[in-house]
Amino acid sequence: MIANRKVLTDDMLARIEALASRYPTKQALTLPALHVVHDELRHVPLDAVVEIAELLDLAPAEVQDTLTFYQFFYQEKPHGKVRAFVCRSISCALRGGEQVLDHLCEKAGIKPGETTADGNITIEPAECLGACDFAPCMLAGNDLHKDLTPEKADAFLESVGRQNG
Numbered sequence: 772m773i774a775n776r777k778v779l780t781d782d783m784l785a786r787i788e789a790l791a792s793r794y795p796t797k798q799a800l801t802l803p804a805l806h807v808v809h810d811e812l813r814h815v816p817l818d819a820v821v822e823i824a825e826l827l828d829l830a831p832a833e834v835q836d837t838l839t840f841y842q843f844f845y846q847e848k849p850h851g852k853v854r855a856f857v858c859r860s861i862s863c864a865l866r867g868g869e870q871v872l873d874h875l876c877e878k879a880g881i882k883p884g885e886t887t888a889d890g891n892i893t894i895e896p897a898e899c900l901g902a903c904d905f906a907p908c909m910l911a912g913n914d915l916h917k918d919l920t921p922e923k924a925d926a927f928l929e930s931v932g933r934q935n936g
């Protein structure tokens with residue numbers, strides 16, 4: 772039980788508890804629990820770290836260490852409604868991945884790693900997405916965008932605006 776729950780909802784707790792049988796110890800649930808919260812809130816605030824620690828019988832610093840080890844997690848504020856990872860590894864770089872990243876950021880009015888003021892999208896550089904055949908490519912949510920061009924990048928940004936506008 773968590774004494775003063777501020778962040779973790781009943782639904783989040785149920786999701787974490789449903790995963791418990793797959794892991795050998797409560798402590799092994801640290802990373803999945805962080806993912807559950809991040810998935811729901813698009814970030815893991817410090818209060819959530821404290822609550823996860825209490826739930827899993829860990830020190831808050833141990834949960835925080837796990838969180839900061841992976842650059843995946845946001846903590847201070849949520850990432851955009853859509854999080855787009857643009858590959859900049861070798862195959863994509865050779866086929867214009869950096870230019871696509873620059874183009875997307877310029878059109879969105881942000882720098883790589885930033886979120887638009889309306890909170891619609893965060894654009895981040897990424898390492899190989901395992902889809903080199905389709906270079907240059909980008910993973911946005913669960914969608915892989917293949918063989919990107921500036922035109923395809925524009926159409927993607929428009930679709931994000933439509934979805935969230």
Ligand code: FES
Binds near residue numbers: 860862863898903907
């Ligand atoms: S180098 Fe971009 S997907 Fe592999």
